[in-house]
Amino acid sequence: MAPRKFFVGGNWKCNGTGDDVKKIVTFLNEAEVPSEDAVEVVVSPPFVFLQQAKGLLRPDFAVAAQNCWVRKGGAFTGEISAEMLVNLQVPWVILGHSERRALLNESNDFVADKVAYALAQGLKVIACIGETLEQREAGTTMEVVSAQTKAIAEKTSDWTNVVLAYEPVWAIGTGKVHDGLRKWLHANVGPAVAESTRIIYGGSVNGANCKELAAQPDLDGFLVGGASLKPEFVDIIKSATVKSSSA
Numbered sequence: 001m002a003p004r005k006f007f008v009g010g011n012w013k014c015n016g017t018g019d020d021v022k023k024i025v026t027f028l029n030e031a032e033v034p035s036e037d038a039v040e041v042v043v044s045p046p047f048v049f050l051q052q053a054k055g056l057l058r059p060d061f062a063v064a065a066q067n068c069w070v071r072k073g074g075a076f077t078g079e080i081s082a083e084m085l086v087n088l089q090v091p092w093v094i095l096g097h098s099e100r101r102a103l104l105n106e107s108n109d110f111v112a113d114k115v116a117y118a119l120a121q122g123l124k125v126i127a128c129i130g131e132t133l134e135q136r137e138a139g140t141t142m143e144v145v146s147a148q149t150k151a152i153a154e155k156t157s158d159w160t161n162v163v164l165a166y167e168p169v170w171a172i173g174t175g176k177v178h179d180g181l182r183k184w185l186h187a188n189v190g191p192a193v194a195e196s197t198r199i200i201y202g203g204s205v206n207g208a209n210c211k212e213l214a215a216q217p218d219l220d221g222f223l224v225g226g227a228s229l230k231p232e233f234v235d236i237i238k239s240a241t242v243k244s245s246s247a
């Protein structure tokens with residue numbers, strides 16, 4: 001089986017202006033980074049800047065939307081459908097981000113429905129999972145992330161186009177949950193999916209800590225928030241070489 005390619009996602013969240021897009025894309029386009037064989041880079045601007053960013057961005061980097069509607073579009077004011085993203089040739093979408101789960105009450109089932117629908121439309125999905133601080137303090141981390149992953153697994157059989165992003169701020173540097181998640185996939189979905197699915201990490205990743213994090217065995221990349229808006233994002237992309245040099 002082919003080794004899992006390092007994945008670096010930049011989630012711009014609800015930040016920026018058209019001028020910021022130009023500035024970010026400029027430093028990304030000018031950067032010397034490892035080849036597409038070593039790292040897959042996907043940046044996720046807010047919806048309104050997707051086309052602008054896509055039009056300006058170097059061809060070896062892709063774009064992701066930060067969300068999409070759970071099913072076919074229609075009378076759902078304010079939503080963006082998976083079909084619209086496909087129509088704009090946006091290849092990726094982030095679903096189930098912890099901020100949407102916490103602030104907009106997106107449930108495990110709702111996120112799982114979104115993942116299944118987006119995949120069925122041909123999108124690739126960065127599916128986010130992770131526990132709250134309270135759940136972590138209650139010792140229920142694996143229970144929570146297993147339930148989130150189980151909900152997805154019940155509605156998704158083909159994991160080829162899924163990247164699983166685990167993002168709890170408290171867990172920087174532990175790597176334990178990634179190992180647990182891969183074991184969960186192995187036992188509950190199958191060894192091939194466990195071996196091939198990229199499990200990435202999000203939570204205060206920056207230019208200073210990325211190399212140490214990238215060295216962890218079950219960690220296949222990052223979903224970066226704040227630092228993806230800054231030139232240090234290039235250093236995070238370059239941390240892919242930690243993986244290729246240890247392969």
Ligand SMILES: O=C[C@H](O)COP(=O)(O)O
Pocket residue numbers: 011167202203204205223224225226227
């Ligand atoms: O989507 C990214 C994660 O929420 C991490 O964000 P952060 O790098 O700003 O901590």
